[in-house]
Amino acid sequence: MAYDEFLADRVRQLLKEKFVSFSEKKMMGGLCFMVGDKMCFGMHLDKKTNASLLMARVGLDAYEKALTKKYCSEMNFTGRSMKGYVFITENGIDLDDDLNYWIQLCLDFNPFAKSSKKK
DSSP states (O other): OOOOHHHHHHHHHHHHHHTTOOOEEETTTTTEEEEETTTEEEEEETTTTTTTEEEEOOOOOHHHHHTTTTEEEEEEEESSEEEEEEEEEHHHSSSSHHHHHHHHHHHGGGGGGGOOOOO
């Protein structure tokens, strides 16, 4: 499980400042942040470049607009993009305002996100 610990600390601080209750779960090759028992966003290191990526669950309504943003691309682990999810590179989350934008977009979608089935 590879992810940028500094980015994880920044996200933890941001969520605490927003008074968001969350948990963390190692999955999808990195670290995911769960809000309301649903995957809200996460992070991992790109295997090819070793660059830190934010995995943002923005939902279908915000998906196309998100893809027009600089440093944002489709989330693709298996050769097929996951609609409603995007990757943001380090340059797109370097500034606190930019990180806050993406995290808030994920938090805004979270109440509408489907929860995965418990086994």
